[in-house]
Amino acid sequence: QVRLVESGGGLVQAGGSLRLSCAISKRPDSEYAMGWFRQAPGKEREFVASISWSGSSTFYADSVKGRFTISRDNAKNMVYLQMNSLKAEDTAVYYCAANMNPYSTASNPTNYNYWGQGTQVTVSS
Secondary structure, three states: OOEEEEEOOEEEEOOOOEEEEEEEEOOOOOOOEEEEEEEOOOOOOEEEEEEOOOOOOEEEOOOOOOOEEEEEEOOOOEEEEEEOOOOHHHOEEEEEEEEOOOOOOOOOHHHOOEEOOOEEEEEEO
16 A cells, blocks of 8 residues: 655745655555646646656656656655746646556556645745
């Protein structure tokens, strides 16, 4: 079983930065690729970024490319999303998710097996 807990959300002005964290509780021998998704009110959940288990492969949605960076620290069982140059349209609940295929950088949420509860990010314009 895997438990994911996000933190780091909050209210920030447009142009500002936030770093989201995702703490992963899992069996020591299990390896997961990870992803970040977001959902704004009235909209479907959308892909933001993903990273393979090793960290060597990453993938970003076009809407965040060049502004957001996904990273991980496997020794600490943590995944991060550094968000810079935030825009009002980045406002959403952000979720981290775990994919049992450690080599994957999938963008389809159906590829992910475990989800956190989410953290709210609000960007004021």
